[in-house]
Every structure is written in C-alpha cells, then in structure tokens.
Amino acid sequence: MGLSKDIGAHLFAGLAGLLATVRWGGKPRDCPRHNPAGLRDPGRLHYITGMIRPILIHPDPRLKKVCDPVVEITDEVRRLADEMLETMYDAPGIGLAAPQVGVMRRVVVMDCVKDPALPARPIVLVNPEVLWRSEELSTYEEGCLSIPEQYAEISRPAEVRVRWTALDGSPQDEQFAGLWATCVQHEIDHLDGKLFIDYLGPLKRQMITRKMEKLKRERARLGA
Numbered sequence: 001m002g003l004s005k006d007i008g009a010h011l012f013a014g015l016a017g018l019l020a021t022v023r024w025g026g027k028p029r030d031c032p033r034h035n036p037a038g039l040r041d042p043g044r045l046h047y048i049t050g051m052i053r054p055i056l057i058h059p060d061p062r063l064k065k066v067c068d069p070v071v072e073i074t075d076e077v078r079r080l081a082d083e084m085l086e087t088m089y090d091a092p093g094i095g096l097a098a099p100q101v102g103v104m105r106r107v108v109v110m111d112c113v114k115d116p117a118l119p120a121r122p123i124v125l126v127n128p129e130v131l132w133r134s135e136e137l138s139t140y141e142e143g144c145l146s147i148p149e150q151y152a153e154i155s156r157p158a159e160v161r162v163r164w165t166a167l168d169g170s171p172q173d174e175q176f177a178g179l180w181a182t183c184v185q186h187e188i189d190h191l192d193g194k195l196f197i198d199y200l201g202p203l204k205r206q207m208i209t210r211k212m213e214k215l216k217r218e219r220a221r222l223g224a
C-alpha cells in the first residue's frame with residue numbers, strides 16, 4: 001500500500017516535471033526541470049504562462065511616449081502583468097515596463113532579488129507614483145532590456161517612496177532603497193517615455209542610438 005502510494009507520487013512528480021519542461025520557454029537555468037530549487041518556489045512557477053512578449057528595441061516611437069493610467073484592473077491587465085513577469089524573468093531582467101512590450105499603459109513589474117538562493121519577490125505596480133525622493137543620490141551602472149548590452153552609470157535619488165495599486169485593487173505604499181529604488185525609478189521613467197540614455201550627454205546618447213539602429217538592421221536582415 002505504502003509502496004504503491006510512493007510509486008504514484010513519483011509518477012506524478014515525473015509527469016509534473018515533464019509538463020513543466022514542455023511548457024517552459026525560458027533559459028535552462030530558470031527551468032524548473034533544470035533547476036529543482038525553482039520547482040519548490042511557487043513564486044517562480046506561478047509565472048509560467050507560456051507567453052513571452054517581444055521586447056521593443058530603441059529607437060522606437062512607443063518608447064518615447066507618456067503612457068495612459070489604468071482605469072480598471074481587468075483580466076486583461078492581470079494577464080498582461082503575468083506575461084510581463086514571464087518576459088522579464090526570461091530576458092533576464094529585474095524590471096519591465098508595459099511600453100517595452102508595446103502596451104501604452106502605466107504597468108510595471110519588478111523583482112530585484114538577484115540571489116537565486118533567496119525567495120523571488122515579484123511585484124506588479126499599476127499606476128505607480130513617486131511620493132518622495134531622498135536628497136542623497138546613488139550611482140548604479142544601469143542597463144535596459146530595450147537597449148541591449150549598453151550600460152552607463154546613472155545617479156538617482158538613493159531612496160524613493162512610491163504609491164501604486166496592486167492587482168487586487170488595493171492601494172500600496174512602500175519606501176524603496178538600493179537596487180529596488182534604482183529599478184523602480186528606471187521603470188517609472190519608461191512610463192513617461194524616458195530612457196536611461198536620456199541622462200547622458202548627446203554624444204554618448206547618439207553613439208548608443210546608432211549601435212541600436214545597426215543591431216535592429218542586422219536582426220531584420222536575419223529575420224530575428
């Protein structure tokens with residue numbers, strides 16, 4: 001009786017692992033089958049929606065526009081948030097804003113827990129607003145999923161207090177510090193049509209933009 005229960009449990013675990021692998025579209029190290037720790041982490045498994053959205057690459061007019069607020073949290077907004085989280089984890093990135101996937105709404109996702117030994121902390125911020133900025137600045141070498149392989153040191157307020165609406169409609173208010181503060185400001189900038197290269201001088205910005213134009217031409221030529 002005990003043995004057949006055990007065999008049943010093993011068969012179920014094997015089948016679940018196989019199904020997870022078949023549905024998984026991300027990198028092997030994030031795949032529950034290749035990373036059994038991920039399998040035990042419901043925070044990460046929850047976001048296997050099977051839908052990774054293409055990320056827009058600069059220059060693109062949609063990355064320069066101010067996004068509209070979300071007026072009602074519908075199933076469509078919840079699906080968008082799930083797919084944005086999956087896209088962010090797959091990239092991989094620590095944040096993603098809706099305009100980066102071509103949706104002109106004020107939605108951001110973040111998870112700045114970089115250590116895989118720690119539990120994931122996915123956050124969805126609908127209509128985020130900065131309520132307070134510290135006078136103290138912090139400098140971080142920023143990257144952007146819409147400007148691949150380009151990095152620059154950017155100084156921003158070291159701490160910010162942000163208000164937003166959660167997916168269940170509840171108002172949230174949190175003070176962010178460290179990488180979380182840098183990331184949330186980078187993401188809110190995206191909602192206002194601003195990229196980290198807009199903080200650079202015109203020559204550096206132009207050099208990066210030309211590199212991205214070349215990358216886009218090459219990708220188009222390869223059909224990628």
Ligand code: K1U
Nearest residue numbers: 092093094095096142143144145146183186
């Ligand atoms: O919004 C984005 O383009 C995502 C961006 C967020 C960000 C990075 C650095 C500073 C501020 C905001 C990224 O996630 S770029 C990728 C990245 O930084 C990263 C990827 C994997 C592990 C750790 C960092």
Ligand code: ZN
Nearest residue numbers: 143144145146
């Ligand atoms: Zn970015």
